[in-house]
Amino acid sequence: MKIDPSHLEILSAVVAAGGLTEGAAALGKSQPSVSRTISMLETRIGSRLFEKGRRPLRPTELCLTLAAEGRDIHAATERASQAITKYTGGKSGTARVAGSPIFMDGVISNMIAGFQIAFPDVRIDQSYGYATKLMEQLSAGNIDLAICPLKNDHVPPEYAFETILPGRNVIACAPTHPLARKTSLKLGDIAAYPWITPPADSPLYEDLRKVLKGIGITDFKVSFSGGSLVSVMNVLKGSDSLTVLPYSVVFLQKHLKSLVALPIRIEHPERQLGLLRRIDRPERPAVVRFRKYIKQQFASLSHSIGEQERNTLWRK
Amino acid sequence: MKIDPSHLEILSAVVAAGGLTEGAAALGKSQPSVSRTISMLETRIGSRLFEKGRRPLRPTELCLTLAAEGRDIHAATERASQAITKYTGGKSGTARVAGSPIFMDGVISNMIAGFQIAFPDVRIDQSYGYATKLMEQLSAGNIDLAICPLKNDHVPPEYAFETILPGRNVIACAPTHPLARKTSLKLGDIAAYPWITPPADSPLYEDLRKVLKGIGITDFKVSFSGGSLVSVMNVLKGSDSLTVLPYSVVFLQKHLKSLVALPIRIEHPERQLGLLRRIDRPERPAVVRFRKYIKQQFASLSHSIGEQERNTLWRK
DNA sequence: AATTTTCATAACTTAAGGATATATTAAAGG
DNA sequence: CCTTTAATATATCCTTAAGTTATGAAAATT
Known part of the structure; x- marks a missing residue:
């Protein structure tokens, strides 16, 4: 006996509501629609679901058994609906x-x-x-x-x-760096310090080269290269090295006192x-x-x- | 987002089977039918349920969530089906x-x-x-x-x-009754003993009266009346009373040695x-x-x- | 690249499910 | 007991889902 789960869901609603009219209202359907669904279900099953000729609709034993399953089904569809709402709302x-x-x-x-x-x-x-x-x-x-x-x-x-x-970079160093404490900074000052470079295949590496070239430094000393941000920051902290970083990165680290930007305006990448x-x-x-x-x-x-x-x- | 539980059931079958063709076979439906149901569900939900253009059909996260509910629904309908089978088979x-x-x-x-x-x-x-x-x-x-x-x-x-x-009655007494041991029994023998009668409104009471009248006893002594079968048997056991009972009742008690029928053929009720x-x-x-x-x-x-x-x- | 397998689409048919209008019927009340 | 009232069942119509077969398209496999 193959059964349509939605029929059981309807059945449980009718049983819970205590009548066809109220059940239909709870389901958002018309009373005749629910009435017919129930009676089709009865003929399929071959047994009554509600006792005949009783006006406060009285469910049979079988009906109560099936309505219990209907409640489970309803709960499952409800969970499914909420999962869909959550998903389509971008919340899962x-x-x-x-x-x-x-x-x-x-x-x-x-x-x-x-x-x-x-x-x-x-x-x-x-x-x-x-x-x-x-x-x-x-x-x-x-x-x-x-x-x-x-x-x-x-x-x-x-x-x-x-x-x-905008793809704006700055020259960054540790807050303890000698240059960080200088109030007036000259371009020539930075030439003396070693550089930390990002991985050679990164766009930032290209930026760094251009920047240094732009301020006349072609031959620069690389003290460390290829590390992630944390590595770079750690090395910066323990040395007098300089590096080039996106301004946003330095900006967010600033209040953590782990990085500062030197107030030198450098070439903007076109990116x-x-x-x-x-x-x-x-x-x-x-x-x-x-x-x-x-x-x-x-x-x-x-x-x-x-x-x-x-x-x-x-x-x- | 209102969802049809049977769609979730189908979804779970497809996911479990690992493909539309096998899923459709498991459901006993045609492949195009299942295919369309799934795609209608997808458009309703507004999200894919299976990744596009992947041939071993790959369910999305949402699909797996919904399929889990579909399994619950399937289990519930399965329980319902079995309840119906049991009920209509007269086993519940x-x-x-x-x-x-x-x-x-x-x-x-x-x-x-x-x-x-x-x-x-x-x-x-x-x-x-x-x-x-x-x-x-x-x-x-x-x-x-x-x-x-x-x-x-x-x-x-x-x-x-x-x-x-057939509505056949017998005269019954305890196995310890004097008449029960007599090998040759005369009708007159029974006249001496008191009678236990069933409730006055029972058909058996009417039978008893007719029986006694039929064998010439109109004025009989009633020692006990109105009890249930257990009362009657208990009273019979502890006394020399006689009574009239359906033969089937005595027959079933016989091997328990609590009742015996006197071998006297009495009038059959017409019932x-x-x-x-x-x-x-x-x-x-x-x-x-x-x-x-x-x-x-x-x-x-x-x-x-x-x-x-x-x-x-x-x-x- | 050809083959195979699997899924999607098309076109058609049947049945279910929705609505409104209305008939029936059980319960309640005078 | 008969009338009223409220609830359920039925009638009719229409829309949509869902089933079928045949066929097209596309990914994997060989």
């Missing part, structure tokens, strides 16, 4: 995000922390990579969103790129930090939610940086 | 039976015991009454089946009456023991099963009595 699911290591560690991870507080049931899968690899990963469907610096006019048409910050995704792939709700959260966070970060800007004197 | 439910007290206690209760062993999930609600009241109870829908002696041609057309035994029910009421499966069980039991009882008959010499 997974967002797979990747980006440049320095950015992810220095900026995004802090934002992810806040996101997790607000949406604890969204899982964030994070990985690292630079632009080319990120695009491949996006196209392969391995990640949903990339966060990286890119030249705005170098974005292929199958990608969407939303800029979130913009932004959110990259495939335009032809439907975005899952959790990804949309995450992306918008990141955008909003960057908007407020951008505002904070802007204020800071007005209170700083940059030389060059 | 309730049968409300009533009958003459002496018969119910002396014969039917033993049969009910056997029935309960075979069908432990059928509940028997037993009550007592004589023909008129039983018919009222049947008509009021308070009982499903009556077991009572009735004249075959006195059955109103709205009732069905199946005879199960027949039978199963009475309303012909216009649909019988619930458990009632059918019980009724058939009782009929079959009486058939074999009837056979046993028949054999016993051939070995007994009845006088009159």
Whole structure:
């Protein structure tokens, strides 16, 4: 005897409501519809579900048994509905995000922390990579969103790129660095110190080279290279080295007293930090939610940086 | 987001089977039917349930969540189906039976015991009454089946009456009774002993009067009256009283050595023991099963009595 | 690259399920 | 006891889901 679960759900509603009319109302259906469904069910089963000719509708034993299963079914569909609502509202699911290591560690991870507080049931899968690899990963469907610096006019048409910050870099050092305490800083001062460079394949490395070249330093001493942000910061802290970092990264570390930016205006890379995704792939709700959260966070970060800007004197 | 539980059931089957084709086969449906149901579900939900363009069908997170609920739903419908099968097979439910007290206690209760062993999930609600009241109870829908002696041609057309035994009575006494040990018994012998009579409103009481009148006793001494079978047997055991009982009752007690029948052939009542029910009421499966069980039991009882008959010499 | 397997689509048919209007019927009340 | 009232059953119509077979498209496999 194959049975339609929705019939059992209806049955349980009628039993719970104590009548067809009220049951139908509870279900949001018309009374005749429910009446017919019940009587079709009765003929299928071959037994009455309600005693004949009793006006306060009296369920039979079988009816009560089936209604109990109907309640289970209703509970399950209810849970399913809520799961769907949660999922389509972007409050559950997974967002797979990747980006440049320095950015992810220095900026995004802090934002992810806040996101997790607000949406604890969204899982964030994070990985690292630079632009080319990120695009491949996006196209392969391995990640949903990339966060990286890119030249705005170098974005292929199958990608969407939303800029979130200008790609501004600064020269950074430990707060204990001799230059950090100098009030008036000359460009020549920095030539004496060794440099920490990011991995050679990173865009930041390219930036660093250009910056130094821009201020006339072509032959610079590299004391450490290739590390992640934490490595870089640790080495900076224990040495007199300098490095080039995105201003946003330094900005967020500043109040932790682990990094400072030297007030030297250096060449802007032509890139913009932004959110990259495939335009032809439907975005899952959790990804949309995450992306918008990141955008909003960057908007407020951008505002904070802007204020800071007005209170700083940059030389060059 | 209102969701159809059967869709979730289908979803879980597809996920469990690992593909549309196998899932459809498991459900006993065609592949296109299942395919369309899934895709309709996807458009309703607004999210994919299976990743696009992956040939070993890969369920999304949401899909797995929903499929889990689908499993619950499937389990519930399965339980419901089995409950229905059991019920319609007469293996669960309730049968409300009533009958003459002496018969119910002396014969039917033993049969009910056997029935309960075979069908432990059928509940028997037993009550007592004589023909008129039983018919009222049947008509009021308070009982499903009556077991009572009735004249075959006195059955109103709205009732069905199946005879199960001829309404044969015997004179009964305790095995320790003086007459029980006598080998040759004369009719006059019984005149000396007091009588136990059933309740005055019972058909058996009428039988007793007729029997005694038939053998010439009009003025008989009543030592006890109105009790149930157990009372009657207890009083018989502790006294020299006689009584009239249905032969079937005595027959079943005989091997317990609590009652014996005197080998005196007495007048047969014109009634027949039978199963009475309303012909216009649909019988619930458990009632059918019980009724058939009782009929079959009486058939074999009837056979046993028949054999016993051939070995007994009845006088009159 | 061809083959195979699996899923999606098309077109059609049947049955279920929704609505409104109305007939029946059991319970209640004068 | 008969009338009233409230609830359920039925009638009719229409829309949509769901089943079928045949067929097209696409991913994996060889």
